[in-house]
Amino acid sequence: MNLFDGPDPRAGAESLADHERRLGPLAPARAGLIEAIERSGLLGRGGASFPVGAKWRSVAGRSGGPAVVLANGAEGEPLSRKDQLLMWARPHLVLDGARLAADAVGADRVLLYVGEEHRSAAGALARALAERPAAQRRRFAMVAAPARYVAGEESAAVHFVNDGVAVPTATPPRPYERGVEGRPTLVQNVESLAQAALVARGGGAGTVLLTVAGAVQRPGVVEVPAGTTVGEAVGRAGGASASPRAVLLGGYFGTWLEVGEAWRLPLDPAALRAAGGSLGCGVVSVLPASASPVEETARIMRTLAAESVAQCGPCFFGLRALADACGRLAARRPEPDDLLRLGRWSAEVRGRGACRHPDGAAGFLQSALRVFAYEFAAAAGAGRRAAA
């Protein structure tokens, strides 16, 4: 059972009637749904790959009033397209999953948190919601997420709903403890919810949505069985369009891998962790040999630094300094200690922000320093030769 079974996703959403004819009506959540989700091994698709069943269980078990479900369709990662496409092409699956989650955790409100820039997706969700009977519709509300990278972070999403500002908050408490209006809040990625809707209908959590990007023939979203290798996933997008040098797994928040180590790597959590990577939000971006890895790294670091909320000193100053140093290396005008600083600052910035933004940036940069060690050393050396 796949998310994109049925009509061509590029044609848009089915009607509610067609959706229920194809998949059968959704039974209300039974006792044992959370166990079924846990047994399926479904992992979160928002980037952290946290087990979905465990997350539902932790929210369901809390006191503090009826819970809230926040379906996270903010998708602020610039390279990722899967959530937009899923919401546009299969909004009823997302709504089904959100309903199931709400029933399972005892929530009386479901917020559909969609990036304001994803207008077609928001429109499709709104139309799908309008088709639902009033009894179901009553619990739902749509929230337009600001178009910034960090708006999809779970505490930022909760903060936005509560106070109208999408910036992360210091934890504890985490949203599952006290979130929207102080109530236990389940923040779950829309793909995770759609997958849960398949699990509830007897499917497994057998597929993964990927956004294949970079030097490939047909960049876009593909749905692949779990365990597909990177090379096979790229093949689904028409194969590489130029000789590949490296693969960025997980987007700007992800890690680089050499093409040699990446190509036959199965996209499953254990294998990825062993290889020092993670699926993240499912972006697979191919860097061709013709591109400059240092320039590409510097460009992404500048974006990550610019997306810092500037609440926490280490992130604001640290990422800017890292981006500036990368920029100097990319321009072959480094300062003498730039390469050393990249290593030191990226190690220091980890864990010293209120959210994981600096950690993601540091992890991204450290993987670049490993995979592109030669190019970075050459760029650092260029400065020395010029100075001599």
Add this chain to the structure above:
Amino acid sequence: MNDTLLWYTTRGSGAVSLLLLSAVVALGVLSAVRFQAPGWPRFLTAAFHRNLSLTAVVFLALHVVTAVTDPFAHLGLTVALVPFTSWYRALWVGLGTIAMELIAAVAVTSLLRRWLGHTAWRAVHWLAYAAWPVALVHGIGAGTDGTADWMLAIDLFSAGAVVTAVVGRLLGGRPDQMADARARFRATVQREVTR
């Protein structure tokens, strides 16, 4: 004899309070600009600021109590609590009442800072910048020594310290890049809350 003692204590403790308060304000400014020098760590500025302010409050209390209980001046408790109710130089003494109440607010909120939270504490703390000039003017106008040479010298010295510190902060303060960036970022992710 007792009357004179009370009267001298009022005047003396008033002058000392002003000196101490001026030092406290200057140290507060140094704290805000993160002043430090070899052998002068930042926690020293903060510790001095706190200890001197508590000492100033003690001298201020002495000043108010002796003034109110002095049978010669017979000002009465009301004068210490309600501004401009004094029979004697109502305006100038009233300013003293106001300054004292502002300082009391700052002191109490500072002692309870950990329970009040940073935002509330900070909002009240700004009142110190109002309390100080009011206290200075009160000293010049309300006291019988107001225009005596030694009192003016104290006033000049105190004012000098505070003005130097404040002007220094206004001119030399480093622009807070992070605060600017934070404000600009928040503007892009802030929306009207609709319920």
Add this chain to the structure above:
Amino acid sequence: MTISIDRTRCAGHGLCAELLPELIRLDDWGYPIIQPGPVPEHLAAHARRALAACPALALRLSQQTPRFDSGTSQRSSRR
């Protein structure tokens, strides 16, 4: 007892590093880097003093290990 910091309040005053240099040092921009792990008994009083001295009230002392930010740069890579 462990130290954690509310990073959204910390403004880099640096008094904590002056009062507890055994466990806290400052990065290139004046923000604290905290040693991971529990506070040794003999430093507990100094830690409490550092907490009281912070102008931004950003320091917290908790009796159990914090789940998220322990203010450390020594966190081992999850990758």
